[in-house]
Amino acid sequence: MLTPAYAAITLGSNSFNMLIARTKGSQPHIIAKYKRKVRLAEGIGEDGLLSQEVIQRGLDCLAMFAQMLAQHHIQPQHVAVIATATLRTVGNAEEFKQRALPLLGHPIDVISGMREAELIYQGMVATTCGQGRRLVIDIGGASTEFIIGDGHQVLFKTSLPMGSVTYNRQFFSSMPLQQLDFDDAKRQVLLTLAEHRKTLRDLGWHCVVGASGAVQSVVEVLMHRQLSETITLDVLMQLKAEILAQKDSSCAGVIGLCGERAPTFAAGVAILLALFELLGIEHLSLSGGALREGVLMMLAQRVHDQA
Template sequence: MFTKRVTVKEKKTIAVIDIGTNSFHLLIVRIDEKGAYHLLRRERKFVKLALDGIHKISKKQFDKGVATLASFRTIVEQYEPDDVLAFGTAAIREAENGREFIDKVKQELNLSIYCIDGDTEATMIYYGVRNAVNLTHKPVLIVDIGGGSVEFVIGDEGQIYWQTSLPIGASLLKDRYHHHDPMPKREIDQLRNDLRRELATVKKQVDLYEPDQLIGVAGSFETVADIISANNTDFHYSHDQVAHHLPVDKFLDLHKRLTASTLDERLAIKGMHPERADMIVVASILTHLIIEDYGIREMSLSRYGLKEGVLYSVVNQIPIAAAEL
């Protein structure tokens, strides 16, 4: 466990790097005297570390990951930050050569990667969401569908009631279930049945705390917002907004379209990000199941997640637990 201390009497620049299974993210901010942070730079690169499986990073993706972090390092140096914090998540945790990747990055780029476990990841995501969405005393269900894992948090404006991280990320689900395009009913039914078993503990906690609002964190949820916005004149979403309401009925319509489409048809959808077109079907099936089985009546997007949660922890001197590899 470590704690980065920030003295907010003076301005400070911090860079946070989120090394995800599907994409790498860079966030550079300036923290002012009041502890508020101001965006200087935001970058995202799709790397897909688990392209050939979650248990070992292939040489091609390994090299692509190192090269991406090298490009981030070049950008970071332009801002002369006081701290650079890099965090590895599911792909680094699960890969047998995750330690090798960390060592290679340290050797070549002099960049230390802190690998965090699923519970810590969920906590950071909650802090990020809380800084984007106006939460109330009523519990909400926060879901972050990553490439290697999915984090679930039930919380309100003041606290986390329950959280977990499950190894059912979109990259894994795609490899296990999405073998034909369009995805046939038997594959969809098998995925839904298996997900219900995997999510038994989540369902139990949802029944206990009764959240009726789903807050989806970035990733596929942001792609959903982009598609709905691009195809509906009565709904507009801008990337300048850190949070936005997502109409459940429009998501359900989009879900039908996605599950009936081929990859080429998905790529042709206005608002679709090409790098998410292969995994968005299984992500949509998971989201649809959550809405259907958990009695979700409202749905929102939070662009803030892990990175912003890390910043919140740094500013407020909250320890962040690093996982052992």
């Protein structure tokens, strides 16, 4: 029997994503993917409010998602809409939610950082081969989640306020970039990690898995250059040197970097570099999935229970 299609929508601080799937066997089978770089966190003003321009950018994306929901004949009860760091913190999140409701016909669930970490981990486990204790790092636009787990068991999780969009605004908005910009970013990562740094290192791990666009962008550069897709400190140091040689924010001289990822590339590399150095990471591999896949797994179970 054909199961109904369902849609997992995640509203991140950098990208909005939608996965549409049906269950085959006992696993979600993705039939369509939609994504747009909304860069919500870019629109946070000094008053802590989202600008109307960025709100409209987000609503335009949700209107497109709504068209796709109709096209795929998704029922409202088979949709989950999850929002993360930016809508957790801005003062006019309620305005955005109210204006989005008639577009999607479904309320937005703004989840806590801890719930986000849980869903990221479950999305990683469902999509990424590997055994033993794993450290999962998901660098988003405005927050970074750290999870240590073994199999399906989560041993540690936290969500911290650092991300590629917010760090880009704070440290990397003035070209050409300098070594001092990377130093300032590392200092901020150290302050933000604070007491969690010792806990993470004491728990330890067998391997490190990275999720999100920051990691994906580095892996895409390595793939374009036909190099190993494993991220190391040497790889990040080389990319930093290339970034420092760029004259403008397009980073056109970084071979293999997609233009869409260029605006937050320096900030993502800086956060990764700081984490490698502060946590003693040697190798990091790209996760097969994260938050959106975790939401999809949650939704698949809900649809199954409703059947």
